[in-house]
Amino acid sequence: MALLRITSPHTQRAGRRTSWVMQMVILATIPGIVVQTWLFGWGTFINLMIACITALLSEAAILAIRRRPVGFFLKDYSALLTAVLLGVALPPVVPWWVTVTAVAFAIIFAKQLYGGLGNNPFNPAMVGYAIVLVSFPVPMSQWLGVHSMVSAGETLSFMQSLQAIFHQLPVIDSYTMATPLDGFKHKDLLDSQAAFSSIAALQGPSLNSWLWVNLAYLVGGLALIWLRIITWHTPVALLGALLIMSGAFHLFDPSNTATPFFHLTTGAAMFGAFFIATDPVSSCTSNRGKLIYGAGIGILIYIIRSWGGYPDGVAFGVLLMNFAAPLIDYYTQPRTYGHKKAKTGLKVGEDN
Amino acid sequence: MPTVNMQTANIFSFHGGIHPPENKTQSLQLPLGRPSLPNELILPLGQHIGQSSRPLVKVGDKVLKGETIAINNGFLSSFLHAPTSGTITAIEERLIAHPSGLSDLCIILTPDGSDTWTKLEPLSHWQDISKTDVLAYLSEMGIIGMGGAGFPTQVKLQGAYKNPLTHFIINAAECEPYITADDMLIREKTLELVLGIEILQHLVQADHVVIGIEDNKPTAIAALRTVLNKRKSKIQVAVVPTKYPSGGEKQLIQLLTGKEVPSGQYPADIGILCQNVGTCVAVHDAITLGKPLISRFTTLTGDALKNPQNVEVLLGTPVAHLLDYAESEPKKLSRLIMGGPMMGYTLDSAAVPIVKTSNCILAASKKELPPPAPEQACIRCGMCEQACPASLLPQQLLWFSKSQEFEKAEHHNLFDCIECGACSYVCPSSIPLVQYYRHTKSSIREAREATVKSDLAKQRFEARKARQDAEAAEKEAKRLARQKATPSKTTDEKKSAPAKAAPTAAAAPATTDESKKLKVDIAIGKSKLKKLEKQLLEAQENEHVEDINSLQLQVTDQEKAIALLEEQLAQMPSATPAAPAVNTAKASTAPVNDELKKAKVDVALIGVKLKKLQKQLIETPDDQELKDKINAFETDLKAAQDTVSRLSATTESHTAASEPKAAASDELKKLKIDAAIAKAAVKKVEKALKKAEEINAPEIEAIRQQLKEAQQRADDLEKALANPEAASQNAEAQTKKADAAPNNVDADAAKKRKIDLAIAKAGIKKAEKNIQLLQEQGKDEAEINASEWPSKLKEAQEKLAALEAEESAPATAVSAPVEKTADTVAQSEVKAEPEMDLATQIKKEKIAVALAKAQINKLNKRLESTPEDADSINQEINATQQRLQRAEALLEKLIHSQTNMQENR
Numbered sequence A: 001m002a003l004l005r006i007t008s009p010h011t012q013r014a015g016r017r018t019s020w021v022m023q024m025v026i027l028a029t030i031p032g033i034v035v036q037t038w039l040f041g042w043g044t045f046i047n048l049m050i051a052c053i054t055a056l057l058s059e060a061a062i063l064a065i066r067r068r069p070v071g072f073f074l075k076d077y078s079a080l081l082t083a084v085l086l087g088v089a090l091p092p093v094v095p096w097w098v099t100v101t102a103v104a105f106a107i108i109f110a111k112q113l114y115g116g117l118g119n120n121p122f123n124p125a126m127v128g129y130a131i132v133l134v135s136f137p138v139p140m141s142q143w144l145g146v147h148s149m150v151s152a153g154e155t156l157s158f159m160q161s162l163q164a165i166f167h168q169l170p171v172i173d174s175y176t177m178a179t180p181l182d183g184f185k186h187k188d189l190l191d192s193q194a195a196f197s198s199i200a201a202l203q204g205p206s207l208n209s210w211l212w213v214n215l216a217y218l219v220g221g222l223a224l225i226w227l228r229i230i231t232w233h234t235p236v237a238l239l240g241a242l243l244i245m246s247g248a249f250h251l252f253d254p255s256n257t258a259t260p261f262f263h264l265t266t267g268a269a270m271f272g273a274f275f276i277a278t279d280p281v282s283s284c285t286s287n288r289g290k291l292i293y294g295a296g297i298g299i300l301i302y303i304i305r306s307w308g309g310y311p312d313g314v315a316f317g318v319l320l321m322n323f324a325a326p327l328i329d330y331y332t333q334p335r336t337y338g339h340k341k342a343k344t345g346l347k348v349g350e351d352n
Numbered sequence B: 001m002p003t004v005n006m007q008t009a010n011i012f013s014f015h016g017g018i019h020p021p022e023n024k025t026q027s028l029q030l031p032l033g034r035p036s037l038p039n040e041l042i043l044p045l046g047q048h049i050g051q052s053s054r055p056l057v058k059v060g061d062k063v064l065k066g067e068t069i070a071i072n073n074g075f076l077s078s079f080l081h082a083p084t085s086g087t088i089t090a091i092e093e094r095l096i097a098h099p100s101g102l103s104d105l106c107i108i109l110t111p112d113g114s115d116t117w118t119k120l121e122p123l124s125h126w127q128d129i130s131k132t133d134v135l136a137y138l139s140e141m142g143i144i145g146m147g148g149a150g151f152p153t154q155v156k157l158q159g160a161y162k163n164p165l166t167h168f169i170i171n172a173a174e175c176e177p178y179i180t181a182d183d184m185l186i187r188e189k190t191l192e193l194v195l196g197i198e199i200l201q202h203l204v205q206a207d208h209v210v211i212g213i214e215d216n217k218p219t220a221i222a223a224l225r226t227v228l229n230k231r232k233s234k235i236q237v238a239v240v241p242t243k244y245p246s247g248g249e250k251q252l253i254q255l256l257t258g259k260e261v262p263s264g265q266y267p268a269d270i271g272i273l274c275q276n277v278g279t280c281v282a283v284h285d286a287i288t289l290g291k292p293l294i295s296r297f298t299t300l301t302g303d304a305l306k307n308p309q310n311v312e313v314l315l316g317t318p319v320a321h322l323l324d325y326a327e328s329e330p331k332k333l334s335r336l337i338m339g340g341p342m343m344g345y346t347l348d349s350a351a352v353p354i355v356k357t358s359n360c361i362l363a364a365s366k367k368e369l370p371p372p373a374p375e376q377a378c379i380r381c382g383m384c385e386q387a388c389p390a391s392l393l394p395q396q397l398l399w400f401s402k403s404q405e406f407e408k409a410e411h412h413n414l415f416d417c418i419e420c421g422a423c424s425y426v427c428p429s430s431i432p433l434v435q436y437y438r439h440t441k442s443s444i445r446e447a448r449e450a451t452v453k454s455d456l457a458k459q460r461f462e463a464r465k466a467r468q469d470a471e472a473a474e475k476e477a478k479r480l481a482r483q484k485a486t487p488s489k490t491t492d493e494k495k496s497a498p499a500k501a502a503p504t505a506a507a508a509p510a511t512t513d514e515s516k517k518l519k520v521d522i523a524i525g526k527s528k529l530k531k532l533e534k535q536l537l538e539a540q541e542n543e544h545v546e547d548i549n550s551l552q553l554q555v556t557d558q559e560k561a562i563a564l565l566e567e568q569l570a571q572m573p574s575a576t577p578a579a580p581a582v583n584t585a586k587a588s589t590a591p592v593n594d595e596l597k598k599a600k601v602d603v604a605l606i607g608v609k610l611k612k613l614q615k616q617l618i619e620t621p622d623d624q625e626l627k628d629k630i631n632a633f634e635t636d637l638k639a640a641q642d643t644v645s646r647l648s649a650t651t652e653s654h655t656a657a658s659e660p661k662a663a664a665s666d667e668l669k670k671l672k673i674d675a676a677i678a679k680a681a682v683k684k685v686e687k688a689l690k691k692a693e694e695i696n697a698p699e700i701e702a703i704r705q706q707l708k709e710a711q712q713r714a715d716d717l718e719k720a721l722a723n724p725e726a727a728s729q730n731a732e733a734q735t736k737k738a739d740a741a742p743n744n745v746d747a748d749a750a751k752k753r754k755i756d757l758a759i760a761k762a763g764i765k766k767a768e769k770n771i772q773l774l775q776e777q778g779k780d781e782a783e784i785n786a787s788e789w790p791s792k793l794k795e796a797q798e799k800l801a802a803l804e805a806e807e808s809a810p811a812t813a814v815s816a817p818v819e820k821t822a823d824t825v826a827q828s829e830v831k832a833e834p835e836m837d838l839a840t841q842i843k844k845e846k847i848a849v850a851l852a853k854a855q856i857n858k859l860n861k862r863l864e865s866t867p868e869d870a871d872s873i874n875q876e877i878n879a880t881q882q883r884l885q886r887a888e889a890l891l892e893k894l895i896h897s898q899t900n901m902q903e904n905r
């Protein structure tokens, strides 16, 4: 009778493995992907494919070089999740090499060079996104418009998307237009009211398309909370901070700022709040920490959108707060059972 | 009136917790089983926390059921009884149920099959006799906590007397999956349980008595309610929601009272006592039936058993016997666990016995408890944190454990982890978190022990150095004394019997030298002993079972060593008086005095011991050993006191014929030297302390301890100093006694002043150093002036001056009465006192002069570098120069008086 010698506990919650967590997050993006494909054609879908293949290849290559069991780590789905997040974040007709660069950079530099899953201080997807945003600003700003508003008057077909991504669609310009955030950023001297009535990107159909995208991600995010894969703290704090910031500034200066509703339903607001900021590895650990972390990102998003050089600020906001996460962690330890107050900082030796 | 008496208790909640599959129904299908007698019963001597019991039986002894076969071994220990009648066939090492598969000494009992009870003696009048007697009885019945750790119940109850109890909580939560032993016990023995609770409540008198039970035991709850209603009992039943680990003591307390047990403290500290239901029933059986704890309810469960069930099993029954009873299928059995799946531990072999704390045997198949999945990286998902009932950050603790950052781990309250396993249970990456924490905890404990050891080594070294210093000083003093004694002896010889003082004088120092060394050794040994005892107590409190044994051993060794030394010391003086006894009565006064002192010391020592024992007795009122010891000591004390009075009578009778002065003053001198040395030591330690405080060194605590000890020693010596003076004056039948008192008081004040002085000096030094530092950093003068240091320096200097002035004033004041005594006692010797004062004063003045000079230098330098401040600096220079002159003048005067004094002699 060969008996097993293991220390307690002897049992584990069945089924909820790390790979399951990753799979669920990937599945939760599906509503968003569907809406994006419906609105902007097959580009997003093709991007996803390219991203996934790149991610798996680069992860496998690095694991092989690091002499880690390739199959074991590939099966944790973390590389695929990074690829999916990047794939939906990039513009639908971005040239293929932009996607490849972003994903490869995310996996190789932002994740594996730091020691692989669980050790990366920065959100890999956002590192990849920021790199291509800074390096290739032109393709990164080419979003497609909804069919009713672009000069071609239709959505790209699958083949056209493929051609666009591999650089053989000269008529691409007739399908693209600025995103609402882009449009609002470049309203120049117009006041808000004039901007909303004159700029194409700020017209009803364009705004509505982005509303749909954001609602789709909201649904996916709520599913994640319901599955207890993420907690409500980060998204609520992020969206709350964004709401308060935009609300306050809009009250203060309605002629030059957009409404809170506009800020919450355009760009990557929901996607960032539920899928990017909640990346567990690079965010804060305690619930209080997550509140601070999320609020910080919300504030940064508003600042970058309003006064920064880029139309949207999720990527940089997240990366900046990644820097602060360890510090926030030290100051937001929960109060342990039996202690009068929570410990803060790292002053070793002082006790309560 | 169904629920008239049933006050429903408030239920609070605790953070985290998990809901693992309960798996409790399997073992509740069959009624309570009673397995047959096994071929042998294996009874480990250490079934409880604390010292192993001491066997009372020999191999071959026949015992009856319920007979005591092992008794407690110290305070934190318990009794053990024969679970059935039979023969003791061996007392040997056997494998026991232990997380790391250890073996332990066990009494092996082969049953004779007749199962005859010994005569049972219930404690029927428990309501009338004193509570301590009831506690003692519980200890003799071998009652220990049956829920988990196995803490002796009488010790826990005593602990509960510390504070008035608000809550007496009966833990019936049984939150671990699979286990149903308590559930079954409540169903089967509802009345016994309630009676047991009532007995315990009589003992502790808590404001509220609450039974905490999870809502997954409706049958047990109903049974309890019926009995409680029938008895119109005040006991409340608090039904808590099923959530692991609500049965953890701390969690249950939080659930039922909303209070948290402060970290590092016990429930008793916040007025709460927790007892397991099994313990309550055992208490009832012991007191009303006279049955010692010889059996318990245990759950046999798991897929590898055909007939999972609860059994009432005799202690010592091998697990294999129970597996057979429940028809285990060896092919299916893959993991054998004692306890539940969350906190139990695996057993290597089924040969281990059931002990008082075994609540479950889980024979799991591979499908049921599959081997753990391979560990993946922590993705910091925070699920562990959401589950942790202690509100820790398990993922951070894991990180620190892996990177061996022990300080950070401790800072994140690693030691508040109750090892419940909730975090590991939910971790999606299958990380064995608890295993990491256990490892880190033990590493930290080891590291702590290592530092304690090195501290001990350091202290040993310092003690030895102090002893050597003391010896050297003493030799020096003796040499001086001999020089001085020569002339006085000649006068002595002229007056009285010649040539006889010499051999006595020569013999006495040799022995006193020796005896003093012994005494120092004893003192060192005792301090060590004290420390060890403290450690032992700590270990016992923190339940570090491994340490307790080794510490106990060390304590015993140390005690032996001290006893040996004391014996030697006792022999020493008795050897010496033999020789001079042949001499005249005059010569023999010295040994008599010596003896007198020894007797007094004895009295004091015994008194101290007695007091200590009495204190202990209050803590453990049932300890017959202690009482005996106290009695013995009391007789000793009386004997010693008799000796003292006899001896002092002798001394007085001697005084008529001779002068005990010499002996007395000799003693006095030695004591004074000792006192001076001790004071110096105090000062040294104080300085070290201050330095340590400045740099925030971790040894502060150790140094403080040293300081306390040193001061203690100094105080003792001073007291002793006051004593012989009084004694000698007694002997001379003079009325100078009063002088001793102010002298003592003055000395105390002087000490305080000296400490103040030292502090002031350190302040100056620090300020100077800081200023220098600033200068070195190239800060210009203005900046330095702007900083606080110059003003601080000045303040400190002023204070120092004031203190020094005070110092010189009382010094003369002190010397006055001293001189008065000196006149009457031994002139030459006591003069050394003011001389010493003078010397120190001279030294101080010299320092003051040097200081002033240094300052002038500094000011001059400053003058060069900042001519714009010339005015103010010049003023300062003038002031300093004046001070310098004053100091120099005083110095001269002092030196003059010193030479005068030496000439006078």
Ligand code: SF4
Binding pocket: B377, B378, B379, B380, B381, B382, B383, B384, B385, B394, B395, B398, B423, B426, B427, B428, B429, B430, B431, B433
């Ligand atoms: S549950 Fe496991 S993977 Fe998640 S944070 Fe805790 S230790 Fe890391």
Ligand code: SF4
Binding pocket: B387, B388, B389, B390, B391, B392, B394, B416, B417, B418, B419, B420, B421, B422, B423, B424, B433, B434
């Ligand atoms: S084992 Fe420790 S860290 Fe893990 S959940 Fe329990 S108390 Fe918290």
